[in-house]
Amino acid sequence: MAALLGGVxxxxxxxxxxxxxxxxxxxxxxxxxxxxxxxxPAAAWRVTKGQGITVAVIDSGxxxxxxxxRGRVLTGExxxxxxxxxxxxxxxxxxxxxxxxxxxxxxxGAPFTGIAPEARILPVRVLADNQKAFDESIPAEIGKAIRxxxxxxxxxxxxxxxxxxxxxxxxxxxxxxxxxxxxxAAAGNRQxxxxxxxxxxxxxxxxxxxxxxxxxxxxxxxxVTGDYVDIAAxxxxxxxxxxxxxxxxxxxxxxxxxxxxxxxxxxxxxxxxHPDISPKDVAFRLTRTADNPPDGHNALVGYGVVxxxxxxxxxxxxxxxxxxxxxxxxxxxxxPLAWQRTVAIWAAAVGAVLAGxxxxxxxxxxxxxxxxxxxxxxxxxQDA
Numbered sequence: 001m002a003a004l005l006g007g008v009x010x011x012x013x014x015x016x017x018x019x020x021x022x023x024x025x026x027x028x029x030x031x032x033x034x035x036x037x038x039x040x041p042a043a044a045w046r047v048t049k050g051q052g053i054t055v056a057v058i059d060s061g062x063x064x065x066x067x068x069x070r071g072r073v074l075t076g077e078x079x080x081x082x083x084x085x086x087x088x089x090x091x092x093x094x095x096x097x098x099x100x101x102x103x104x105x106x107x108x109g110a111p112f113t114g115i116a117p118e119a120r121i122l123p124v125r126v127l128a129d130n131q132k133a134f135d136e137s138i139p140a141e142i143g144k145a146i147r148x149x150x151x152x153x154x155x156x157x158x159x160x161x162x163x164x165x166x167x168x169x170x171x172x173x174x175x176x177x178x179x180x181x182x183x184x185a186a187a188g189n190r191q192x193x194x195x196x197x198x199x200x201x202x203x204x205x206x207x208x209x210x211x212x213x214x215x216x217x218x219x220x221x222x223x224v225t226g227d228y229v230d231i232a233a234x235x236x237x238x239x240x241x242x243x244x245x246x247x248x249x250x251x252x253x254x255x256x257x258x259x260x261x262x263x264x265x266x267x268x269x270x271x272x273x274h275p276d277i278s279p280k281d282v283a284f285r286l287t288r289t290a291d292n293p294p295d296g297h298n299a300l301v302g303y304g305v306v307x308x309x310x311x312x313x314x315x316x317x318x319x320x321x322x323x324x325x326x327x328x329x330x331x332x333x334x335x336p337l338a339w340q341r342t343v344a345i346w347a348a349a350v351g352a353v354l355a356g357x358x359x360x361x362x363x364x365x366x367x368x369x370x371x372x373x374x375x376x377x378x379x380x381x382q383d384a
Contacts, residue, residue, distance in 0.1 A: 022092060050103065066241040068105050069104065087125040101265060102158060102264050162186055173206065
């Protein structure tokens with residue numbers, strides 16, 4: 001079974017207790033990465049920054065020591081022989097970088113934040129490295145990790161990995177969707193001289209499958225294509241936090257793994273802003289508010305590049321259905337001067353009646369004054 005690195009699960013732990021795992025990385029970027037400028041998540045932060053949302057990263061682990069992630073990484077689980085480290089050891093940096101893309105904090109002094117900077121990361125370690133693993137147990141282990149994340153209150157599960165179809169994995173996906181958990185997965189990266197093949201769990205119904213785009217919005221050549229692709233996000237020339245220290249890792253070749261992190265961050269914003277809608281409705285909201293390609297949908301980028309602001313704020317629906325995620329209808333307006341208005345209306349009506357009576361009596365009164373208010377007398381008829 002082929003599996004490509006994905007995510008890790010973790011719960012808040014003191015930074016001092018974090019193991020020194022993985023590479024330290026290089027200097028912080030001096031300008032905001034192009035992906036942040038392209039997606040502009042800050043436009044949606046006026047509504048929500050993802051507070052209260054837990055995103056499980058099922059991957060190579062998430063190290064919690066980096067300033068971007070300090071205090072954001074929960075105690076997770078390890079399905080790959082590092083159980084005592086609770087998913088908080090990332091030997092290769094893949095899971096930590098993706099966690100930073102999703103929920104990197106503001107105010108660290110570097111021009112870098114996550115898409116949902118107030119979300120929490122639940123790390124689940126299932127892979128030892130970021131290479132393909134040919135182990136028949138991998139899909140089932142990923143399935144166990146999904147179930148574990150669901151049972152530990154994940155709202156969104158990021159799956160920056162690919163593997164083959166497996167009954168246990170499919171059942172775990174159905175379990176998560178049945179519990180109302182949003183699943184976001186990499187569409188996969190094409191290998192040299194290899195035809196595109198459906199990637200799992202991305203190709204399962206209900207999972208949001210993510211492709212990669214470059215700085216110009218074009219499809220990244222290594223990003224797998226297919227009808228199951230739902231949406232796209234930045235997947236080339238990526239930068240993010242390193243697992244050890246305060247450094248940053250650069251991923252010039254990118255991949256759909258990193259694009260998946262961006263979409264998971266937006267899914268966290270949508271879940272925070274619209275907590276009562278289903279995973280299916282979240283997927284509908286993400287795809288229908290994306291920056292669509294000219295043909296509306298294609299096998300390269302699905303419905304287009306994810307748009308955080310529109311995904312959070314747009315009202316979706318039809319003339320007969322209420323808008324999806326719409327704010328509740330306002331309470332009926334009460335008029336504090338209603339009784340005065342009623343009295344005024346009745347007074348006007350009575351005044352109009354009295355005015356009509358007076359107009360009708362006016363000729364009678366005039367004639368009465370002329371006669372000195374004496375009764376009139378009939379004139380006797382004269383003979384012809």
